[in-house]
Every structure is written in structure tokens, then in C-alpha cells.
Amino acid sequence: MNRAEYRGIRSRVFDILNHLLLIMLGLSCILPLVHLLALSFSDRAAATGGLVTLWPVRFTAITYEKVMEAGVFISAFWVSVLRTVVGTTLQMILVILISFPLSKSKEEMPGRNIIMGVVVFAYLFNGGLIPWFLVIKQLRMLNTLWALIIPQALPLWNVILMMNFFRRVPKELEEASIIDGATYWQILLYVYLPISIPALATLTLFGAVGHWNAWFDGMILIADRDLIPLQTFLRTVVIKMDMNEFMRNPEDFGLYSDRSLRAAQTLVTVVPILIVYPFLQRYFVSGITLGALKG
Amino acid sequence: MSQSSLSRRDFLRQAAAVGGGILVAGCASESAPAPSPVSSDVSSAVGMTAEEILTPLGLMPGSPDHPKGWTTSLPDMPDDMPVAPPVTISSFTRTDADTRFQGDDTIYDNISLRYIKALFGSEYDIPWTYVQGEERDQKMNLAMAAGDIPDLMPGITLSMFQDMVEGDLVADITDVFEATASQQWVKDSLEWGDHQLWAYAEVNGRKMAFPSVAQAGQDEQILFIREDWLDKVGMEPPTTLDEMEAVGEAFVQNDLGAGPPGTTVGVMASRDLQSWYGGLGPVFGGFGVLPSWYTSVSTFTPDGQGGLRFDGIDPKMKEALAFIRRWYEKKIISPDFFTKGYQENRTEVEGNRVGMNLTHPWGGVVASAMGSMQNDPNARWNWVDVPTGPVRKGKNYFSPLRTGVFAFKKGFEHIDKILKQANFEAEIVLSPERRYHGFEGHNYQWVEDRVEPLSGGTHGYGIINTRGGANISPQSNMNSIQWKLNYKETVPRDQWDAMMELLLDDPTGLQTMQDEGWLFLAEHSLTDTIRNEWNGAPTELQKEKWTGLQKLTDETYFGIITGQLPVDAFDEYVVTWKAQGGDAILQEINEWWAQKS
Numbered sequence: 001m002n003r004a005e006y007r008g009i010r011s012r013v014f015d016i017l018n019h020l021l022l023i024m025l026g027l028s029c030i031l032p033l034v035h036l037l038a039l040s041f042s043d044r045a046a047a048t049g050g051l052v053t054l055w056p057v058r059f060t061a062i063t064y065e066k067v068m069e070a071g072v073f074i075s076a077f078w079v080s081v082l083r084t085v086v087g088t089t090l091q092m093i094l095v096i097l098i099s100f101p102l103s104k105s106k107e108e109m110p111g112r113n114i115i116m117g118v119v120v121f122a123y124l125f126n127g128g129l130i131p132w133f134l135v136i137k138q139l140r141m142l143n144t145l146w147a148l149i150i151p152q153a154l155p156l157w158n159v160i161l162m163m164n165f166f167r168r169v170p171k172e173l174e175e176a177s178i179i180d181g182a183t184y185w186q187i188l189l190y191v192y193l194p195i196s197i198p199a200l201a202t203l204t205l206f207g208a209v210g211h212w213n214a215w216f217d218g219m220i221l222i223a224d225r226d227l228i229p230l231q232t233f234l235r236t237v238v239i240k241m242d243m244n245e246f247m248r249n250p251e252d253f254g255l256y257s258d259r260s261l262r263a264a265q266t267l268v269t270v271v272p273i274l275i276v277y278p279f280l281q282r283y284f285v286s287g288i289t290l291g292a293l294k295g
Numbered sequence: 296m297s298q299s300s301l302s303r304r305d306f307l308r309q310a311a312a313v314g315g316g317i318l319v320a321g322c323a324s325e326s327a328p329a330p331s332p333v334s335s336d337v338s339s340a341v342g343m344t345a346e347e348i349l350t351p352l353g354l355m356p357g358s359p360d361h362p363k364g365w366t367t368s369l370p371d372m373p374d375d376m377p378v379a380p381p382v383t384i385s386s387f388t389r390t391d392a393d394t395r396f397q398g399d400d401t402i403y404d405n406i407s408l409r410y411i412k413a414l415f416g417s418e419y420d421i422p423w424t425y426v427q428g429e430e431r432d433q434k435m436n437l438a439m440a441a442g443d444i445p446d447l448m449p450g451i452t453l454s455m456f457q458d459m460v461e462g463d464l465v466a467d468i469t470d471v472f473e474a475t476a477s478q479q480w481v482k483d484s485l486e487w488g489d490h491q492l493w494a495y496a497e498v499n500g501r502k503m504a505f506p507s508v509a510q511a512g513q514d515e516q517i518l519f520i521r522e523d524w525l526d527k528v529g530m531e532p533p534t535t536l537d538e539m540e541a542v543g544e545a546f547v548q549n550d551l552g553a554g555p556p557g558t559t560v561g562v563m564a565s566r567d568l569q570s571w572y573g574g575l576g577p578v579f580g581g582f583g584v585l586p587s588w589y590t591s592v593s594t595f596t597p598d599g600q601g602g603l604r605f606d607g608i609d610p611k612m613k614e615a616l617a618f619i620r621r622w623y624e625k626k627i628i629s630p631d632f633f634t635k636g637y638q639e640n641r642t643e644v645e646g647n648r649v650g651m652n653l654t655h656p657w658g659g660v661v662a663s664a665m666g667s668m669q670n671d672p673n674a675r676w677n678w679v680d681v682p683t684g685p686v687r688k689g690k691n692y693f694s695p696l697r698t699g700v701f702a703f704k705k706g707f708e709h710i711d712k713i714l715k716q717a718n719f720e721a722e723i724v725l726s727p728e729r730r731y732h733g734f735e736g737h738n739y740q741w742v743e744d745r746v747e748p749l750s751g752g753t754h755g756y757g758i759i760n761t762r763g764g765a766n767i768s769p770q771s772n773m774n775s776i777q778w779k780l781n782y783k784e785t786v787p788r789d790q791w792d793a794m795m796e797l798l799l800d801d802p803t804g805l806q807t808m809q810d811e812g813w814l815f816l817a818e819h820s821l822t823d824t825i826r827n828e829w830n831g832a833p834t835e836l837q838k839e840k841w842t843g844l845q846k847l848t849d850e851t852y853f854g855i856i857t858g859q860l861p862v863d864a865f866d867e868y869v870v871t872w873k874a875q876g877g878d879a880i881l882q883e884i885n886e887w888w889a890q891k892s
Contacts, residue, residue, distance in 0.1 A: 045669035049646035129433070130440040137441055219430060220437065223423045225401055236390050236426050259642075 039263035047260035063264040080230035087149040088207040103166035123156035147221040165199040345369035363793040370722040373715035378416030386447035390424040395750045419756045446707040450699035466703040469502040477718035484768035504700035511769035512816035514571040514693040519659035522675040532679040543627035552648035561627035563652040573640040581684015582615040595829040613865040656812025692824030695769035720759040721767040727778035746793045840876035
């Protein structure tokens with residue numbers, strides 16, 4: 001065996017090991033989901049008895065029927081979709097509109113430091129649950145879809161992130177645009193935003209995931225069945241009883257251990273966000289490779 | 296650059312206008328859809344019977360018109376009811392996985408609400424619902440902050456209730472209770488167990504709330520055992536702890552479990568040494584002592600000298616721990632039992648890897664045998680009484696007094712209406728011969744000449760039979776079971792109506808097993824149990840110290856059982872426990888006890 005052949009074999013062994021390792025890593029991510037899928041299609045007793053691995057035992061789709069029962073699931077799903085789309089869009093518009101002027105120096109943007117101070121203060125300190133609730137109540141937003149959207153419309157951490165990203169955009173781009181006669185709106189729309197796609201994609205993802213997963217605000221602010229978001233509704237479908245509470249009606253435990261139902265719920269919740277991820281990931285890559293200035 | 300500075304200002308103004316505009320648009324939309332009103336005409340119905348009121352509205356329970364149907368007989372109407380015009384009562388309610396309604400009914404408008412409104416003229420308005428206790432407390436806090444306290448607050452926690460009493464926010468119901476509550480159905484029922492059901496709801500001799508009552512024996516344990524495994528090892532059901540050890544050892548050595556080799560569990564044990572499912576309470580009880588129930592501040596039992604002692608530091612506790620340590624060494628209990636709660640243990644039992652489980656009849660049948668037999672048709676379960684230990688036969692006594700109460704807002708005018716409704720409903724609950732089985736199309740449906748149960752159906756509003764809430768008497772379930780078994784014996788099989796067929800036909804025998812278990816527990820609840828006598832509200836000292844003491848206790852107990860600590864570590868633990876505030880707490884509790892006695 002000559003050296004070249006030896007190197008070839010070594011490299012092939014490395015490749016195989018590398019692939020094996022990557023396959024195992026991949027499986028470790030996928031198998032839990034497959035297990036969940038199998039659980040969700042399995043008979044309740046088999047799931048509770050821990051007999052299900054990667055294939056359904058005594059196949060049944062009753063869990064999905066249960067999750068979607070009563071029509072509330074469908075309306076809750078749409079409420080979640082709506083709040084995610086509207087809420088995230090609104091978040092992005094406000095974050096961009098506030099972080100762009102804040103990214104300028106105080107000479108360019110009079111009062112910038114004061115506004116920044118307010119932003120940082122509000123980011124660091126908040127009034128707590130009761131004042132938050134009272135404000136929303138006083139604004140008469142309780143039991144409206146807006147209660148799920150407006151209070152989260154301006155995530156201040158995102159403002160700080162976006163502002164720092166805008167600050168890293170080369171000054172020369174803005175100056176060149178001004179010389180060409182662009183207004184600030186045009187500079188923002190045609191220069192800053194296209195360059196900032198990675199940051200926008202990240203913040204959009206933060207916003208969308210946050211809205212999709214939020215259940216607490218739905219629980220506190222919404223009483224109307226038709227306006228309850230998905231996560232809040234699912235909580236009532238698969239809730240665990242608190243073992244320390246002395247409320248042990250036999251009936252209460254009927255669904256407590258329903259692992260198959262919980263698996264179905266998890267999948268229903270996870271799938272829409274899983275679908276969104278790959279689309280946004282494309283922008284992370286293309287955004288980063290965007291070249292603005294050369295030389 | 297003047298143009299630039301102008302456009303900058305313009306830009307800011309426009310940006311603010313866009314952002315602000317969206318905010319304003321958001322606030323403008325405020326239509327909060329109100330729960331749709333329950334429709335029924337209740338004017339001039341006073342003086343009519345319940346049947347006369349309900350039948351024309353299609354709200355009468357029972358199915359008298361079917362060949363194998365039955366008739367529900369409702370109690371006499373309360374005086375001056377239904378109230379006209381109807382009164383509105385705001386009250387939150389619990390919802391969860393089992394809350395289901397038929398047709399277009401919702402938690403805000405359903406057959407129960409229509410029935411209540413028609414009979415009593417009371418309209419329940421539900422401002423919000425909750426799933427778990429923590430959520431209810433949070434929403435109650437918000438409601439108090441916003442000045443929106445509901446008229447009736449079902450099942451609120453003791454500490455919240457105490458705060459509300461101090462804040463003068465709840466109504467004193469003593470007088471209206473005396474004047475309105477039915478002697479036979481409500482007052483006498485709540486005198487069960489020497490007035491103990493009032494322990495929380497009475498403050499300084501005044502009734503400040505309505506008590507929350509559970510079923511007698513609800514969390515007490517019996518020993519569920521795999522009969523087919525006993526046959527395989529040729530042994531009898533154990534009657535003593537030593538026999539239980541021998542049976543458990545035989546199960547493990549023969550590896551009878553359905554899991555991988557070596558995973559058979561002889562006796563189920565839980566990370567909560569005392570719990571209703573797989574708790575080892577009756578094993579400790581055999582030594583005359585009990586560990587704490589979950590994380591609650593218990594167990595304080597009479598010390599024989601007029602005071603209370605803490606079982607957790609008693610020398611007999613050391614013996615009990617050494618005994619269970621031996622089970623652990625012999626692998627009779629699971630090697631990682633200290634990580635397992637109800638959920639994990641139920642998986643073991645239903646996966647057919649467990650031979651014996653100390654639980655109550657519901658846990659042994661619905662949360663064990665049913666799933667276990669589905670997974671292995673050859674599995675056979677049965678139950679026996681808990682075994683006797685070296686000192687006695689002993690297990691946890693379950694107090695049917697729940698730690699929540701039904702409080703009423705101070706100034707609320709219609710407490711009498713709620714109590715009258717309670718009189719009526721209590722009579723139904725305590726009289727199984729009235730044959731209340733809910734509503735056709737909601738609780739059950741007819742399929743030819745059989746009835747099938749429907750999920751959910753009705754929902755309780757008020758103070759009786761509310762979800763996750765109260766009953767009226769700790770004995771009501773026993774009454775129903777006894778009546779049912781009596782019917783089975785006295786009425787010939789061919790004369791059963793369709794509902795009784797549904798309730799009594801029991802091809803697997805599991806329902807009967809559960810019923811008999813309940814009756815057994817209720818009958819023996821006072822004799823074979825060790826009763827925690829301390830049921831006061833926790834003091835500041837206890838709130839501050841108990842978590843630390845509980846942690847110390849858990850670490851010591853688990854350390855000794857699993858062999859990480861020598862058995863004698865118990866002596867050191869006792870000294871530390873006393874020094875770290877245990878003695879002071881014990882003194883407080885004894886002062887409380889002396890005052891109570």
C-alpha cells in the first residue's frame with residue numbers, strides 16, 4: 001500500500017466515522033419526535049404503560065380527535081395564527097421605526113439619549129403583574145385580541161439589538177444616499193433594511209415563537225372561549241393536577257396521565273414553528289453573505 | 296443640511312404617528328362579547344313543583360318515556376323560588392381536560408345553568424375560569440386589585456381566605472346559614488366528625504365561609520396485588536409486613552414483570568413517602584408512625600401525655616426506615632423510587648412490572664388494573680387490607696375537610712339564594728333513590744334500549760358538586776354505592792332499567808372491586824388509621840422554617856433507605872431537626888392543641 005492509498009483509506013474511514021457521528025446526532029434530534037408521534041397514535045393504556053417506542057402500539061387517532069374536539073381547537077388555532085402574524089408584523093414595524101432613529105448620534109437625533117434612557121429604564125424595571133393587568137383593564141383591552149398583541153408590541157430588548165445592528169451599518173452608505181437625494185424613509189427602506197436581513201430574520205423568529213408559545217397572557221387577559229389562543233386552550237385540555245392540592249376527584253385523574261394525548265398536543269404545537277424555521281434560516285445565510293462595501 | 300434636519304424631524308414625527316396610530320387603533324377595538332344569557336321564562340313559577348317548572352322547558356332530568364327508562368323524583372321546591380326577576384351571581388369556576396359539554400353548550404351557557412335559573416331564578420355569571428389552584432389565586436389577586444371580587448369564591452385557599460377575612464372582604468354567613476340551611480340535608484351533614492368540617496370556615500366562632508368537603512377515606516390505602524403472580528409463586532396474600540416482604544421478594548426473584556430482565560418491582564414506592572398512589576405510609580404505619588403527607592406540615596399525633604408529638608423524629612421512625620432499607624437492599628422496591636411520582640409509577644404498574652401497590656380503590660382500579668389488563672389480558676388484580684406491622688395496622692387517616700373554602704363577597708345580598716339551591720341539591724346528592732342521573736343528550740344517550748354515558752355533560756355551579764370542589768357529606772359516595780349494591784341484590788335482573796344496567800353490569804368485575812374497596816375504607820377509616828391532629832393554619836415560624844426542615848428530613852430518610860447514610864444518622868437528624876426550629880414549631884403546635892382541647 002503506498003502513501004496515497006493509505007491516505008485515501010484514512011480519509012474514507014474518517015468520512016465514515018464523521019457520517020456515523022452526524023447521523024447519530026441527527027437521530028438524537030429526530031427520534032424523540034418520532035417517539036412522540038408514535039405515542040400520539042397509540043392506545044392510552046399502552047402509552048401509559050411505557051410500551052411504546054418508535055412505532056404506535058394498538059394504533060388509534062382518538063387523541064387527535066380529542067385535541068380538536070369541541071371546535072374550540074380550530075378557533076384557538078386561528079387566534080394563535082392571527083396573533084402571531086399581526087403581532088410579529090407590528091413588533092417588527094415598531095422595532096424598526098424606533099431603533100433606526102435611536103441608532104443615530106445625539107447630534108443627528110436631538111433627545112436621543114433621553115429616549116434611550118426611557119427605553120433602558122423600561123427594559124430593566126417593570127411594574128409587575130397587577131399594574132400590568134390594571135393598565136390593560138383600564139385601556140379596556142381585556143377580552144380582546146389586542147390584549148394579546150399591543151402589550152407585546154414593543155419588545156425593548158429587540159429594540160436594543162436592532163439599534164446596535166443599525167449602528168454597525170457603514171456611515172458611508174447613508175452619506176452616499178443623502179448625496180443622491182434620498183430621504184430618511186428611503187434610506188431606511190432601501191439601504192438599511194436590505195442589509196439588516198439577518199437581524200430582521202432573527203427578531204422575526206423571536207417574535208413569532210414568542211407569540212406562538214405565549215399562554216400566560218391568554219390565561220390572564222382572555223375569558224371569552226372564542227378568543228383564547230392555542231397554548232392557553234391546550235393547557236386546559238391536558239392540564240396536570242397539582243398533587244399537593246387536596247382536590248382529588250377521581251374524575252380529575254382521567255386524563256392526567258394521558259401521555260398519548262400530551263404527545264398529540266406537543267406535536268400539534270411544535271409543527272407550525274418547525275415549518276417556519278427552515279424558511280427563515282435561508283435568510284440568515286444570505287443576509288450574512290451580503291456584501292455592502294468593497295475595498 | 297437644513298433639508299436633512301427637517302426631514303429627520305419629519306421622519307420622527309411620522310414614525311411616532313405610525314406607531315401611535317396603531318396603538319390607538321388597538322385600544323379602540325374593545326368589544327368584549329358577553330356570555331350569552333340563559334333563556335327561560337321564570338316569572339310566576341312560585342308554588343309550582345320542580346317537575347312542573349322543568350318539563351315544559353325540556354329541562355327535566357331522567358328518561359321516563361323509554362321502555363327501560365327511569366323517572367327522576369326531585370325534592371320539594373325551596374320557599375319563594377324561583378326568584379323573579381332572576382338575580383345575578385358572579386362566580387368563577389374550574390375548567391380542565393374533563394370539562395366537556397354537548398351540542399352548543401359552553402361553560403357560560405349550558406344545561407346546568409338553564410336548570411338552575413329555571414328552578415331558583417339564579418343566574419350565574421362567570422367572569423373567568425381557572426385550571427389550577429395557582430391560576431385561581433393569581434386571578435383572585437388581580438380581581439382584588441381591580442376591585443372586581445366575585446360574589447361567590449369557590450374553593451379559595453386557606454391563606455387567601457385568612458387574608459380576606461383580615462381585610463374585611465368576606466361576608467359573615469352565620470345568620471343567613473342558621474336561617475336558611477336545611478337542618479337535615481346541610482347542617483347535619485356538615486356536623487360529620489364532631490364539627491371538624493368547620494375547622495377552616497369558622498373564624499372565632501363565626502361562619503365566614505362554607506366548608507369544602509371531600510369523601511371519607513378518599514386518600515386512604517389498601518393493598519392491590521397481582522393475583523396471577525401470587526399463583527405463580529404459590530403464595531397467599533400477605534397479612535403482615537414480614538409476609539409482604541416475602542411475597543415481594545418472591546416476585547422479584549422470579550422476575551415476573553413484563554419489562555427487561557431484572558426490572559420487576561415487588562412493592563411500588565413513591566418519592567413522596569406518603570401519598571395516595573404507591574406511598575409507603577402503611578409500611579411506616581405498621582411501626583405506629585407516619586412521615587409527612589407530600590410536603591404538608593404533618594404528621595402530629597397524640598403523644599400519650601396530652602400533647603402532640605412529631606412522628607418524623609420518633610424512635611419508631613428509625614426502625615421503620617431500617618426496615619424499608621432492607622426492602623431496598625433486596626430490590627423489593629425500585630432502585631430509583633426516590634425519583635418517581637404518580638405519573639412514573641403508574642407507567643410501571645400499567646406496564647405490568649409491579650406486583651403490589653398501596654393505593655386507594657380508584658387508584659388500584661382505574662389507574663392500575665384497567666390499563667394493566669389492557670396491556671396483558673392475563674393480568675389479574677385484587678386487593679386486601681393493609682398488612683399489620685410489629686406495632687399495629689396503620690395508615691394515613693384522610694380528613695374529608697379540604698383546605699379550600701367557599702367564601703362570599705362582603706355585602707353580597709343573595710347568599711340565601713345560594714344556600715336554598717344547596718338545600719335542594721344536597722337532598723338529591725344524599726338520596727340516591729331519587730334517581731338523578733343527569734340529562735338525556737348531555738350526561739347519557741339512548742342507543743336502542745341501552746344507555747351510553749356521554750363525556751362531561753353537566754357542570755356544578757354554587758357550593759355543591761362544583762368541579763374539583765365540594766360535596767356536602769363525606770358519606771354521600773358511600774350512600775350511593777350502598778344503595779346501588781342493595782338494588783343489585785333486591786331487584787331481579789330482568790327488572791333493571793337501562794341506567795342500572797349501565798351502572799351494575801360489570802363483566803370485568805373491576806367496578807365491583809372498586810365499590811367494595813371504597814366501602815371497606817369508609818368502614819375502617821377511623822379504626823386502622825393514624826390521624827394527624829394538627830390542622831391549624833401555618834404560623835409565620837412554620838412558613839419560614841418548614842421547607843428547610845422538610846429538606847433535612849427528606850435527605851436523611853432517603854439517605855438511610857438507599858444506604859447512603861447509616862441507620863444511626865437518624866439520631867443526629869433528630870438533634871438537628873430540633874435545633875433548627877423543629878422544637879419551636881412543636882411548641883407552637885402544642886400550644887394550639889392545648890387551646891383546642
